[in-house]
Amino acid sequence: MKHLDLKPTDHVYLVSDVSRLMLATIRKEGEFKPQAFISSFKDHLSAGNLLIPGFVNTLKPGTKVDMRTLKPETGGLSKQAFTLFKKNECTRTNDPFHSFFIFGEESNRITEATYSNTDTFGPHSVFDYLYKIGGTLLIIDLELYYGFTFAHYVEQQLNVGYRETKLYPFEFTDLKGLTEKKEFKIYAKKNGYIPVLNSLEKPLQDAGALVKMELNGVPIFKIDLKKAYRVIENDIKNNKARNLINFNFTLYLKQTVKQFTR
Numbered sequence: 001m002k003h004l005d006l007k008p009t010d011h012v013y014l015v016s017d018v019s020r021l022m023l024a025t026i027r028k029e030g031e032f033k034p035q036a037f038i039s040s041f042k043d044h045l046s047a048g049n050l051l052i053p054g055f056v057n058t059l060k061p062g063t064k065v066d067m068r069t070l071k072p073e074t075g076g077l078s079k080q081a082f083t084l085f086k087k088n089e090c091t092r093t094n095d096p097f098h099s100f101f102i103f104g105e106e107s108n109r110i111t112e113a114t115y116s117n118t119d120t121f122g123p124h125s126v127f128d129y130l131y132k133i134g135g136t137l138l139i140i141d142l143e144l145y146y147g148f149t150f151a152h153y154v155e156q157q158l159n160v161g162y163r164e165t166k167l168y169p170f171e172f173t174d175l176k177g178l179t180e181k182k183e184f185k186i187y188a189k190k191n192g193y194i195p196v197l198n199s200l201e202k203p204l205q206d207a208g209a210l211v212k213m214e215l216n217g218v219p220i221f222k223i224d225l226k227k228a229y230r231v232i233e234n235d236i237k238n239n240k241a242r243n244l245i246n247f248n249f250t251l252y253l254k255q256t257v258k259q260f261t262r
Helices: 019-029 035-043 078-087 106-113 126-133 150-157 197-206 225-238 247-262
Strands: 013-018 049-053 064-066 100-104 137-142 161-172 177-191 194-195 210-215 219-226 244-248
Touching: 019 049, 035 049, 035 078, 035 100, 035 225, 035 244, 049 078, 049 219, 078 100, 100 106, 100 225, 126 150, 150 161, 150 177, 177 225, 197 225, 219 225
Parallel strands: 013 049, 013 137, 064 161
Antiparallel strands: 049 100, 137 219, 161 177, 194 244, 210 219
16 A cells, blocks of 8 residues: 555545456466455454445436345445445445445444435535545545545535436335435436546646556546635535536437437
């Protein structure tokens, strides 16, 4: 962990595509074990927390959701974390869209706090916790576009005009096995808008919020979330969010027509 400059007290949100890292590590060291990779972070963060996303992007209103069995759609490391969750080796937060698998001292407290939360980017979400505690986002071998979901939390706090709250009712079973009809909020893009989060890379670097590094030749972004919040806030307020979103009229027409012909 020395090359990542992480302290044992850090709170690390880890997003990754480990396929190239796995191949590079196998060539260099002979093998790559996802569980050992997770353990190396968990062991180093002895007084902090490791958070691995277990996000799901394909849920439809009205479906049955069981947080005990809901499979993540965010890559191999998330699948490994899900396996460890089923073995009771970590906790999982109670959010159908943006749950996190949490390893560390505060894992139970963080998870318990999400039982009453129904707003995925709201003031009691894990994104809010990470911002307030000064968390670190590590993005391994992915562009910002795929790994910087935190930006949507900032957009909601600033009530941007290109997103709107959508309600998703579910027959929802929580992590304690309680089933009830429950409605969750997600701050979704309006028709015609396309995220362009890769454009934030330079402003983040210039502000000292993003540091680029490598692990076995694989690129890594290390992002200070408190500093990143200020960069995103500035772009929304003073740059019309040009580094976050674009509007495409052709896409707007397609999405609107599709919406009314379902």
